[in-house]
Amino acid sequence: MTQHTIWQNVLDYIRQSITDVEYNTWFVKIRPLGVYNGVLELGVPTSFAGEWIKKHYTETIQEALLHLGAQTPRFELKVIPGNPVQEDIFSAAPEPGKSTDPRSRLNSKYTFENFVVGPNNSMAHAAAVAVAESPGKAYNPLFIYGGVGLGKTHLMHAVGHSVASRFPQLKIEYISTETFTNELIEAIQKDRMTEFRDRYRSVDLLLVDDIQFIAGKERTQEEFFHTFNALYEAGKQIILSSDRPPKDILTLAARLRSRFEWGLITDIQSPELETRVAILKMNAEYRGIRIPDEVFEYIAKVVTSNIRELEGSLMRVVAYASLNGVEISKQVAARALSDVFMAKAEYAPEEILRAVAEFYGLRTDELKGAGRRKEVVLPRQVAMYLIRELTHSSLPEIGQFFDGRDHTTVLYAIQKVQEALDNDTNLQQNLRAIRERLG
Numbered sequence: 001m002t003q004h005t006i007w008q009n010v011l012d013y014i015r016q017s018i019t020d021v022e023y024n025t026w027f028v029k030i031r032p033l034g035v036y037n038g039v040l041e042l043g044v045p046t047s048f049a050g051e052w053i054k055k056h057y058t059e060t061i062q063e064a065l066l067h068l069g070a071q072t073p074r075f076e077l078k079v080i081p082g083n084p085v086q087e088d089i090f091s092a093a094p095e096p097g098k099s100t101d102p103r104s105r106l107n108s109k110y111t112f113e114n115f116v117v118g119p120n121n122s123m124a125h126a127a128a129v130a131v132a133e134s135p136g137k138a139y140n141p142l143f144i145y146g147g148v149g150l151g152k153t154h155l156m157h158a159v160g161h162s163v164a165s166r167f168p169q170l171k172i173e174y175i176s177t178e179t180f181t182n183e184l185i186e187a188i189q190k191d192r193m194t195e196f197r198d199r200y201r202s203v204d205l206l207l208v209d210d211i212q213f214i215a216g217k218e219r220t221q222e223e224f225f226h227t228f229n230a231l232y233e234a235g236k237q238i239i240l241s242s243d244r245p246p247k248d249i250l251t252l253a254a255r256l257r258s259r260f261e262w263g264l265i266t267d268i269q270s271p272e273l274e275t276r277v278a279i280l281k282m283n284a285e286y287r288g289i290r291i292p293d294e295v296f297e298y299i300a301k302v303v304t305s306n307i308r309e310l311e312g313s314l315m316r317v318v319a320y321a322s323l324n325g326v327e328i329s330k331q332v333a334a335r336a337l338s339d340v341f342m343a344k345a346e347y348a349p350e351e352i353l354r355a356v357a358e359f360y361g362l363r364t365d366e367l368k369g370a371g372r373r374k375e376v377v378l379p380r381q382v383a384m385y386l387i388r389e390l391t392h393s394s395l396p397e398i399g400q401f402f403d404g405r406d407h408t409t410v411l412y413a414i415q416k417v418q419e420a421l422d423n424d425t426n427l428q429q430n431l432r433a434i435r436e437r438l439g
């Protein structure tokens, strides 16, 4: 099992530095065979592929192993003719739009059985179970919101799996808002609107991820409005996920917002320590890895941000121990995670501006510009506040960045946000979400 963990991490790292063509030609067919005395053994389909990879990618692979914490990065290539495709336990998040069978877009790991219920998500979980038991009848739509990597997609897919096995005749469609938008644009361009409408209006369960991205997209909102109505009136189930509640999705047409509020709105919060430990244990069990309890506790204490990072950290510890030929212990975990948590991010003002603009569904030039519309003023103040907090920029520099404003304007904005943060839990949550986006 461990070699898959390591290889998946290596691939994730390598992908950032090579082209898709290189990746698909040389890396997709490599199979991790095992780790023997700290040496990662990799299976390649032909000796030609082996030689090519050795000649051109040795450094790339070694660098990835170093990054994973291997003291001496070593790997060996073995020719495995016919190279059987193994079951991928790391089935990546589904890529909507790439498959023709909507059910295959559901990630097989994202089931109710694999979902740990804690105080942070029990309401959302209960609502999802109720919907899975009687789609279209319990809560419609079900609107799940919460920060990055906290399990919204997992819960949606879990409903999909459960409905698929209980009611095999029902048609299920999972789609991200981005894909919905892209498909809509394509349908308009290719004059295929009838097909597009038929497809989305004939489903029994529609799962739409990241609906906050519909903000500011008028045509998509219009089309989604009609899809929503058609399904709702026919008693079909709709589940929506978002990083914020409907009332905080600015530039969302009022008629859509009110529809999103018709059913049940439920949130997922960050998990507390016990739930984080339980999630780590479940993950290890799912992947067949044995780890001492104190290591779970250690990881759960240092990684508090989100569950995706929690899982990533567990995998890093497993990979680190295996590559260095040591048993997993608390000390080893601390070493494996040390550089991850030492590095404090330094952001560029542009990056922060972009994250704030995206969050509020605005353009960056609107944030920088002179507009005094209510919807722009607060986001602009938030951007100034975050730039001050997360960069070394001085007040005059920030003023300059915002189209040459005076530093007193920046100071005023920062004070406004500071004051508001004292008792505005909504704003506190929004700032947390933006920081999470920055990573």
Ligand SMILES: Nc1ncnc2c1ncn2[C@@H]1O[C@H](COP(=O)(O)OP(=O)(O)OP(=O)(O)O)[C@@H](O)[C@H]1O
Pocket (backbone or CB within 6 Å): 109, 110, 114, 115, 116, 117, 121, 146, 147, 148, 149, 150, 151, 152, 153, 154, 155, 243, 279, 282, 307, 308, 311
């Ligand atoms: N309660 C849970 N129990 C077990 N695993 C969980 C739980 N919540 C989240 N996870 C895992 O955490 C990872 C991130 O979850 P998911 O992708 O559903 O988050 P998300 O809220 O949809 O994030 P994003 O906002 O980035 O779309 C997944 O691997 C998921 O299986």
